[in-house]
Structures are given as C-alpha cells and as structure tokens.
Amino acid sequence: MALVYLFCLIIFLHSKSHHAQAIKPTAEVATDQKESLQIFIVHVNRPAGTTLAESADNKAFYQSFLPITIASSEEGDRLLYAYNHVFTGFAARLTPKEVSNMAKKDGFVRAYPERIFHIQTTETPRFLGLQQELGFWNQSNFGRGVIIGVLDSGIAPGHPSFNDEGMPPPPSKWKGKCEFNGSECNNKLIGARSFDLAAKTKNGIAGSPADEDGHGTHTSSTAAGSFVQNADALGNAKGTAVGMAPQAHLAMYKVCPLEHCAGSDILAGLDAAIHDGVDVISISLGGEPGTPMYEDTIAIGSYAAMQKGIFVSCAAGNFGPSNSTLSNEAPWYLTVGASTLDRKLSVSAKLGNGEELEGESLSRNFGPTVAWSIFDAASINGQPTSKFCGKGALNGTDLKGKIVLCERGGGVSRVSKGMEVKSAGGAAMILVNGEADGFDTIADAHALPATHVSFDSAQKIRAYLNSTSTPIASLLFKGTVAGNKSSAPIVASFSSRGPTLEAVGILKPDIIGPGVNILAAWPFPLDKSTNTKSTFNVESGTSMSCPHLSGIAALLKSSHPTWSPAVIKSAMMTSADLLNREGKQIVDQNLQRADFFATGAGQVNPTRANDPGLVYDIQSDDYIPYLCGLGYTNDQVGIIANKPVNCSQQKTQSSGQLNYPSFSVTLGGPPQTFSRTVTNIGEANSSYIVTILHPTGVDVIVEPSNLTFAEVGQKATYTVTFTRVANSNVASGFAEGFIKWVSDKRVVRSPISVMFK
Numbered sequence: 001m002a003l004v005y006l007f008c009l010i011i012f013l014h015s016k017s018h019h020a021q022a023i024k025p026t027a028e029v030a031t032d033q034k035e036s037l038q039i040f041i042v043h044v045n046r047p048a049g050t051t052l053a054e055s056a057d058n059k060a061f062y063q064s065f066l067p068i069t070i071a072s073s074e075e076g077d078r079l080l081y082a083y084n085h086v087f088t089g090f091a092a093r094l095t096p097k098e099v100s101n102m103a104k105k106d107g108f109v110r111a112y113p114e115r116i117f118h119i120q121t122t123e124t125p126r127f128l129g130l131q132q133e134l135g136f137w138n139q140s141n142f143g144r145g146v147i148i149g150v151l152d153s154g155i156a157p158g159h160p161s162f163n164d165e166g167m168p169p170p171p172s173k174w175k176g177k178c179e180f181n182g183s184e185c186n187n188k189l190i191g192a193r194s195f196d197l198a199a200k201t202k203n204g205i206a207g208s209p210a211d212e213d214g215h216g217t218h219t220s221s222t223a224a225g226s227f228v229q230n231a232d233a234l235g236n237a238k239g240t241a242v243g244m245a246p247q248a249h250l251a252m253y254k255v256c257p258l259e260h261c262a263g264s265d266i267l268a269g270l271d272a273a274i275h276d277g278v279d280v281i282s283i284s285l286g287g288e289p290g291t292p293m294y295e296d297t298i299a300i301g302s303y304a305a306m307q308k309g310i311f312v313s314c315a316a317g318n319f320g321p322s323n324s325t326l327s328n329e330a331p332w333y334l335t336v337g338a339s340t341l342d343r344k345l346s347v348s349a350k351l352g353n354g355e356e357l358e359g360e361s362l363s364r365n366f367g368p369t370v371a372w373s374i375f376d377a378a379s380i381n382g383q384p385t386s387k388f389c390g391k392g393a394l395n396g397t398d399l400k401g402k403i404v405l406c407e408r409g410g411g412v413s414r415v416s417k418g419m420e421v422k423s424a425g426g427a428a429m430i431l432v433n434g435e436a437d438g439f440d441t442i443a444d445a446h447a448l449p450a451t452h453v454s455f456d457s458a459q460k461i462r463a464y465l466n467s468t469s470t471p472i473a474s475l476l477f478k479g480t481v482a483g484n485k486s487s488a489p490i491v492a493s494f495s496s497r498g499p500t501l502e503a504v505g506i507l508k509p510d511i512i513g514p515g516v517n518i519l520a521a522w523p524f525p526l527d528k529s530t531n532t533k534s535t536f537n538v539e540s541g542t543s544m545s546c547p548h549l550s551g552i553a554a555l556l557k558s559s560h561p562t563w564s565p566a567v568i569k570s571a572m573m574t575s576a577d578l579l580n581r582e583g584k585q586i587v588d589q590n591l592q593r594a595d596f597f598a599t600g601a602g603q604v605n606p607t608r609a610n611d612p613g614l615v616y617d618i619q620s621d622d623y624i625p626y627l628c629g630l631g632y633t634n635d636q637v638g639i640i641a642n643k644p645v646n647c648s649q650q651k652t653q654s655s656g657q658l659n660y661p662s663f664s665v666t667l668g669g670p671p672q673t674f675s676r677t678v679t680n681i682g683e684a685n686s687s688y689i690v691t692i693l694h695p696t697g698v699d700v701i702v703e704p705s706n707l708t709f710a711e712v713g714q715k716a717t718y719t720v721t722f723t724r725v726a727n728s729n730v731a732s733g734f735a736e737g738f739i740k741w742v743s744d745k746r747v748v749r750s751p752i753s754v755m756f757k
Contacts, residue, residue: 036095039080039198039264041297042102043089043109043639058082062090065102080197081264085274085308086301087642091198091264109635112295114198114263117287119153119215119256119543125242127341127488127514128548129607136555136607143245143554145171147190148224149278150547151269151285152216154209155192155252156523157184159217159535161225161241162250164188170249176276179209188226191251191276195269198262209254211523216252218539219284221521223547224248224554233536234364234445234526236345236480237519241536244551244606245558251278261285263297270301274308279557281305282550284315284543286327290501293627294636299330303640306332307620311557311565313550315542316509317496321436321589323597325496329503331658332623334553334569337496338515338545339489339603342581345443345517345538346478347451349430351464352471359430359451360443360517362538364477364527372403372427374471376462385410389417394424403428403473405461408437408452418446428475432458433493438589440493442540443517445526449475487580491598492516493589495542498597499664499755504630505655507664507753509600510569511576513552515545552606559610566618567681571609573661574616574748576602596736596753601662613682613746614707616661625653662750663720663739667698668757671723678716678741678748680709688741688748690718695735695754697728702739722754730756 044065059082066079078093091114094102099111130137147170155162157180164187176191178184185192192209211217225243232238253269255261266285273281283298293299302312312333319325328335347361352371377394378387386393388410404426406417414431421429428449433440439454453461465471492515498508522537549572556568563571578599580586586603588594620641627637628647637645656665656674665672680686687708692700701721709716720739733756741748 037078037093038096039091039114039262040094040099040111041089041091041114041264041267042111043087045107045109045644046088047107058084065105065108066092067098067101081268081271083267083271085271086267086304087639091267110294110639115287115291115295115297117261117263117266117285117298119213119261119285125244128604136559136610140555140559140610141247143224143248143551143558144168146245146248146280146554146557147171147174147251147278148245148248148280148282148550148554149251149253149273149276150216150220150223150282151253151255151266151273152219153213153256154194154211154216154254155189155220155250156211156217156521157189157192159221159521159523160228161221161243161521162186162189163226165226167247167249171277173277176251176272188250189252190249192254193252193272194254194257195265195272196254196257197268198264199257199260207257209252213256214522214524214537215284215543216254216256217523218520218537219282219543219547220250220252222518222544223282223551224250225521231519231536233519233538234362236362236443237343237517237538238480241519241521244548245554248551248554248558251276256285266297267301270305274305274310278310280550280553281310281312282547283312283328284541284546286315286317289317289319289325289327289496292636293330293502294632294639296330298328300640302330302333303620303623304642306565309564311553311568313546313553315546318494318541320495320497320598321493323497324499324501326498326500326508327496329500329506329508331503331506331626331660332565334511334549334572335509335600336542336546336549337509337512337598337600338492338494338540338542339512339586340492340516341514342482342488343517344481346481348476348478349451349453349457349461350474350476351461352468352473353464355460355464356476357453357457357460359453359457360441361451362443362445363448363450369474369476370427371472371474372401374405374461374465374473375399375402375426376405376465378405378407388412389420391416391420394420394426397424399424399426401427403430405430405432407458408433414442414444414452415446418448418450422448430461430473432461437493439591440490440589443538445537451475487582487584487587487591489514489580489586489603490591491586491588491594492540494540495598499753505658505664506660507596507600507662507751510662511549511572511600511602511604512598513545513548513604515542515548516540518544520544549604552604552609555606556609564617567615570615570617570661571612572604573601574614574750575605575608575612577605578602595734596751601749601751611682611746612748613680613686613743614678614688614741614748615681616659616676617679618659622659625650626655626658628652629655629657663752665722665752665754666757667722667724667754671721673719673721675717675719678707678718680712680714680716682712682743682746684709684711686743688743691740691742693737695737695752697725697730697735697756698737698754699723699725700737700739700752707741724756
C-alpha cells in the first residue's frame with residue numbers, strides 16, 4: 001500500500017456549548033459569489049476585560065465580524081466553526097473582499113485561507129524491549145487510566161483490537177461522546193466523533209467516525225490496541241498483535257473523511273479533544289514544510305493542548321531522504337521519524353543467471369514458482385517517466401506473461417504501480433529503488449506477485465538485462481523472517497529530515513521509532529474474505545512511528561501522572577539509543593551513519609525513558625520569548641499563545657536558548673553560549689559529571705562540569721559555550737557531537753548539531 005503519511009491534525013467538533021460551535025452550511029444564493037467563496041480561519045481578540053466563554057454568546061461574538069448582510073440572513077450559516085479552546089476565532093466561508101472589509105473591525109487580528117493537510121503490532125513491543133510479565137511495560141499497568149486521542153481517518157469499532165475485556169470505565173474527567181450507533185463504543189474505545197464540515201462543503205460528503213480508509217484504525221491500534229492472538233496479514237507477520245499501551249483508553253476524532261484533511265476541521269477536532277479531557281494526542285498528519293507556525297493549524301492547536309498538560313506526538317513526514325523536509329517543526333510537540341524493525345517479509349527475485357536478490361512484499365504466494373520474461377518499463381521509447389509505471393504509461397505495450405521492472409517514486413504510489421502493471425496485462429512486478437532510496441525496502445499488499453528490491457539490486461538486474469537477449473526472473477516467497485536484520489533500527493529513506501526551516505534553533509525530528517512494515521488493525525480484509533473481523537494490514541510511514549511514541553507517552557503518563565508534556569519528551573530524548581542491535585551507530589538507507597537530522601536524539605528506549613534521572617522542563621510561557629526571538633510580530637505570537645503578547649516587554653532570547661533537550665547551533669562569528677536547567681527526578685544526594693563528544697571543528701565548554709543534587713525536584717543550571725576552532729576544515733558544513741551527564745546509575749545525553757556559516 002502506498003506509503004502513508006496521514007498529515008492532518010484534527011479533533012472533534014462539538015455542536016454544543018462545550019465545544020467548537022458547528023453550524024451546518026447552506027447553499028450560496030449567487031453563482032458568482034459561490035465561486036469566489038473560500039474557507040478562511042479568522043483570529044480575533046475579545047474586548048478587554050472579557051474571557052473566552054463556552055456558550056452561544058461566543059458564536060454571536062464571532063458572527064459580529066461577518067458582513068451584516070450575511071450575519072442577518074441564512075447566509076449566516078457560512079460560519080462553520082466557532083472555536084473555544086484552541087484559540088479565539090472561527091472558520092467561515094468568505095470572499096477575499098469580505099475578509100478585507102472584516103479586517104477594518106476592532107478586534108480583528110488575522111485571517112488566512114485554510115490549508116489542506118494530508119494523510120501520511122506483533123513485533124514492535126519485543127523489539128523495543130517491552131515484556132508482558134515484567135519490567136516497565138508491566139509496571140506502567142500498560143497505560144491504564146490514560147486517554148489517547150487520535151486525529152485521523154476514523155476507526156473500525158468492532159475490531160478485536162478495540163475489545164475492552166478487563167478494562168475499567170474511563171476516568172471521571174472524561175467529557176467526550178460517541179457518535180456511533182448502539183453500543184459500538186466501550187471501555188477501550190470511549191469516544192468517536194467526526195468533524196467534516198469543511199470537507200462536506202467542498203465535496204458534499206459527511207459521515208460517521210467509521211474508517212473508510214484504514215489509516216485511523218491502524219494508527220489507533222498501534223498506540224493502544226488490545227492483545228489479539230493469531231494476527232497476520234495475508235499469512236505474514238504472524239503473532240499476537242498489541243499496541244504500545246494496551247490498557248489505555250482511545251478516543252477517535254475523525255478529521256480526514258477523504259484523503260485530504262481541512263485545516264478548519266482539524267482545529268475543530270483539537271478543540272473538542274482539549275475539552276474532552278484526553279491526556280495524549282496522536283497526530284499522523286501534516287502540511288507543507290516550512291509553514292509559519294502562526295499559520296500552521298497543528299502548531300496552533302497543539303500549543304493550546306500543551307497549555308492544558310496534554311502531550312502531543314506528530315509524524316515528521318514522508319518526504320525524505322532530502323534535508324529540510326519536515327512538516328511538523330514546532331518545539332512544543334514531539335516530532336517522530338521512522339525506522340525499521342529486525343523483521344523481513346521476504347520475497348526474493350531470482351534471475352535467469354542464478355543470482356538471487358533479496359526483497360520484500362506482503363503479497364501471498366500466488367502459486368508455483370514461474371519464470372517470466374523481464375520487461376523494463378524504463379525502456380519504453382519517448383516516455384522518460386514510463387519507468388515509474390504511472391497511469392497509462394504501459395498502454396500499448398505487450399506485457400502478457402512478463403515480470404515488469406518499475407521504479408519507485410515519480411508521484412505514483414507503490415501499490416498503484418502494481419495495479420497498472422496488472423491492468424496492462426503483466427504477470428508480476430519487481431519494484432526497484434532509485435539511487436536516493438538505497439537499500440530501503442517496504443512490504444506492500446500488491447495486486448499481483450511482486451517484490452521490492454534495493455537500488456543495488458536494481459543495478460544488478462539491469463546489468464543482467466544487458467547481458468542476454470532472453471532475460472527471465474522468478475519470485476521466491478520466503479515469508480516472515482524475524483530477527484534477521486541485526487543492523488536494525490535503520491532510518492527509513494522516506495522519513496523526513498531536518499534541519500528545520502521555521503523553528504530555527506530546534507533540532508528535529510526529536511526521535512525515531514518503528515515505522516516500517518508495521519502490522520496493526522485494518523477495517524476490512526485484504527483478501528476480500530468475510531469470514532473474520534480479525535483483519536490486519538502491514539503499513540509503513542511516519543504515520544506508523546508516531547502512534548508508537550504516543551503509546552509510549554501514555555505508559556510514561558500512567559507511571560508518572562505529574563510529568564508535564566516537556567518532561568515526558570525530555571525523558572524519551574535523553575535516554576534514546578544511538579546504537580543498533582550490533583552495537584554500532586544507527587545507519588540510514590545507504591547503510592551510512594545516520595546524522596541527527598535523520599535520527600534526532602535517537603531510537604526510543606521505553607524502559608530507560610521511565611527513569612531518566614534528569615529532565616529539561618519547559619512551561620508554556622517559556623515559548624513566548626523564543627517565538628519573539630524568531631522575529632514574529634506581537635500578533636503572530638499572540639495567535640499561537642492565544643493571548644495578547646508584547647515582544648518588547650519580553651526578555652527576547654536567541655533561538656538556541658530554549659530549555660530544550662538538544663542543541664542546534666549556527667557558528668560563523670563569535671562563540672555562542674546557551675544555558676540549560678535540569679531537574680533531578682532520580683534520587684536525592686546524587687551527582688553527575690559531564691562528558692563531551694566535541695563536534696568536528698568545534699570547541700565545547702560546559703560550566704560547571706559537575707552537578708550535585710541534595711533533593712529530588714532540585715534544579716541546576718549549566719552553560720554551554722560553542723566556539724569554532726580556527727582553521728578547522730569541515731567539508732559538509734555540519735558537525736555533530738553530544739553532551740552527556742553521567743552518574744553512577746544513569747546517562748543523560750543531549751545531541752549537538754552545528755551548522756557553519
């Protein structure tokens with residue numbers, strides 16, 4: 001299946017006074033007006049001395065910004081959402097001229113067209129060191145009592161992964177609701193709502209929280225699915241499927257009724273999730289890299305969630321391996337990249353010369369091994385893009401009885417390539433990587449016999465094609481091979497990379513987690529069978545790694561109810577692994593050392609995150625000086641903070657001064673000095689000594705070099721000075737290192753990324 005990157009942040013809209021007010025749209029009267037209407041997100045300030053009320057008065061206040069001819073007529077229904085929690089403002093269908101007139105009214109701050117966001121286990125608990133009968137997983141009660149809100153494409157309520165056997169009722173703080181009929185919600189799936197007014201306006205489609213895509217069901221069960229024995233996908237990856245926090249409660253906020261996710265619907269979902277009382281929000285959605293944070297609905301809505309103590313986990317994006325391709329950059333949520341497991345769903349391609357090339361596929365064994373004639377789609381004359389096997393690219397080509405070579409990429413999903421080959425009469429497919437994707441392979445459920453091989457294998461296949469006039473190949477279906485990738489985890493080629501474009505001074509992604517060939521719940525059978533409800537699929541993307549971290553956050557929240565979102569994030573980052581199963585540095589898709597723009601702090605280690613020793617905490621108002629330091633205006637910072645801000649009265653700080661668990665430094669002139677404050681959450685009477693791995697060409701001085709704590713909860717501040725070494729020759733323009741605070745029991749590590757100007 002296509003690499004999923006469900007990138008939409010959205011939470012439930014509430015039509016009552018507790019939530020964002022929903023007003024159903026009506027048809028516009030004038031045709032020319034209808035054609036010019038757009039959905040705008042509008043930020044306003046309330047009159048001095050008033051507060052953001054959760055009542056119908058809030059809707060009336062927002063309607064006062066609409067043109068009188070609209071607000072006093074049926075056209076008043078052009079107000080789609082009145083937001084109560086994410087910020088002071090609303091979403092409405094307006095013409096640019098109407099927005100221009102609105103800007104003249106007192107209290108108006110900013111309006112912009114809504115952006116469209118996009119959609120981006122049996123093995124992972126073991127791989128991450130979680131054991132059912134002992135250790136951190138058991139001690140955390142598997143996330144019991146924690147509520148995870150998932151913003152996605154919906155959910156399949158009757159799936160065994162959402163069985164509530166042995167689960168208690170939700171906590172008394174829960175205020176959400178279930179929009180499914182009957183008793184489809186339970187003590188596992190405690191809430192399910194759909195926010196689709198913007199999508200309905202554009203496409204005439206509205207519906208229940210049911211999942212018609214599969215993405216939301218998959219991510220939800222990855223985060224908090226119950227134990228399901230004998231799970232598999234087309235006979236592959238057999239075992240017991242389970243989410244990271246199997247005793248946590250789930251709430252689905254369907255914000256992507258279609259492949260695209262509207263920003264106004266996303267904000268409505270976030271508004272409801274904050275009101276409902278979730279503890280963790282999982283967002284496997286995102287928009288364009290480099291979007292200003294004051295126009296990014298995920299950044300704005302998640303800031304409001306963070307203010308309420310809600311931990312937010314976001315997918316990094318599937319636009320790698322190029323640098324600066326991240327979608328979710330803001331420092332107040334966790335940005336998660338994707339890595340591999342030590343499991344392979346093996347289907348090899350055997351060439352006529354006897355050479356056998358390893359590959360992967362979710363395809364079942366379609367029957368006895370057959371040798372097909374090889375056809376390279378790149379050989380079609382006059383069509384340079386034919387190699388990608390896009391729609392119509394193979395028309396007019398005789399492919400009967402042939403295995404077709406198709407190249408990954410070109411804006412065509414991997415599964416669609418196989419469907420095109422089958423439609424054109426082909427018998428099978430070998431999906432080959434281009435150079436950028438290296439050794440990265442993915443198992444998909446293809447429509448015909450298929451395998452996905454590396455760029456190195458692609459070169460070998462093409463060399464063989466040039467060596468004979470009768471090239472043939474067969475596929476060898478070997479099934480699931482567990483524990484064979486001792487070099488795991490490997491950073492996936494598709495996982496988006498830093499450095500950040502907008503959140504300057506912040507090293508992103510923050511962390512990586514399993515996101516390749518992940519088995520999880522699916523709403524419908526892959527083989528069209530109707531004999532079972534226990535249906536699963538294997539999917540890949542940062543959409544899959546994100547809910548792993550969301551579930552781990554729930555485990556930590558269950559073990560440590562008082563930990564703030566920043567403390568949970570710090571605990572994960574400072575305890576992450578930089579080494580793979582072989583004890584060597586984690587590598588990328590080219591089997592070269594992965595840099596921090598790919599890994600962030602490293603691969604999540606749940607057990608060590610439960611006992612980090614020292615943490616870097618950040619209060620919500622601490623982000624305001626950082627945002628002012630980026631050069632944002634008062635209004636732009638106020639949009640994010642949801643309150644008036646005067647940057648001239650802030651102690652504006654450099655971008656590297658935020659109390660973050662990592663360092664992102666730009667050197668080109670004088671030395672840079674930053675301070676950090678750590679809090680001892682280990683034992684009393686403990687001490688830590690600093691160890692430094694200096695980035696090439698950089699001198700790093702930490703003062704003081706040791707930290708001593710008499711009490712639990714005690715804070716200590718240290719400074720770090722970065723100086724470029726004279727005459728140092730750093731060819732790449734970047735250098736990396738880290739700072740480690742080491743005690744008798746723990747290592748607290750912060751990565752350092754340096755860019756030279």
